[in-house]
Amino acid sequence: MSETIPAGKGISAAQSKIENRLIETVVESFNKTEDPRLKVLMQSLTRHLHNFLREVRLTEDEWRTAIDFLTTAGHITDGKRQEFVLxxxxxxxxxQTIAMNNQAYKGATEATVFGPFFLENAPEIAIGGDIAGGAAGQPCWVEGTVTDSSASPVPGARIEVWEADEEGFYDVQYGDGRIAGRAHLFADENGKYAFWGLTPTPYPIPDDGPVGQLLESVGRSPVRASHLHFMVSADGLRSLVTHIFVAGDPQIEIGDSVFGVKDSLIKSFETQPAGTPTPDGRDLDGKAWARTRFDIVLAPALT
Structure with missing residues (x-):
């Protein structure tokens, strides 16, 4: 049985009883669900959705607007764009889901949002390779180690990395089939890794669809703080999905549109003057470049 919600302001006891009876009926309709977890999810969702409707006294026009919003989100979603993730x-x-499922553990690196632009089967690069794939932007040397929570190296850890170019676009947003700004590599026997990428810059999430219209309606910016995505996995350890953010990026103070910034993930990206020798001797044709370090600590699995 669902909890009985008292009549709201201006709502008669008789009307409240009708509304509560409907909640109970819908909740009970899931009683025969064989999967116990699915039963909990559906019954709790039903209670919360119905009580939200009752709290705000949703109008039929508002209900139709919501249905149209979800329909549009479905139509714009495809294999390269996920409006529901946005x-x-x-x-x-x-x-919130990440916070609940990646609780702090003995200095393990914090997780943050996955985002809508990850792709399976990104090309593999060797340590010291370049993920840019021709994408425009300032070259950036990224290096670090992968260890477990006891500071032991994690040799062979798989490291997926992806990012937008200096114009704020991911490769999949161009629609021409290019693969750029993404790759995967493996840590060496000492848990070390390094690669060339691009210095991250702020960019707006795709705001030409219903989510963008929603943000505009409520006066919120669609801009994300500058970041570089990581997904790191190894046997026996908790897989990590995270970003690193650029220290000094004004957008961090203004606000990240998806609430992904955590202080521990803000890293210094140090600009190197044109002509400065690179760590691996790469010739950058006299261009300025940047470098950063990100040491990754993986928590044990099932913690």
């Missing part, structure tokens, strides 16, 4: 992100639901 919606989850801007409502803070993605970060």
């Amino acid at each position: 919606l989850s992100d801007v409502l803070g639901l993605s970060m």
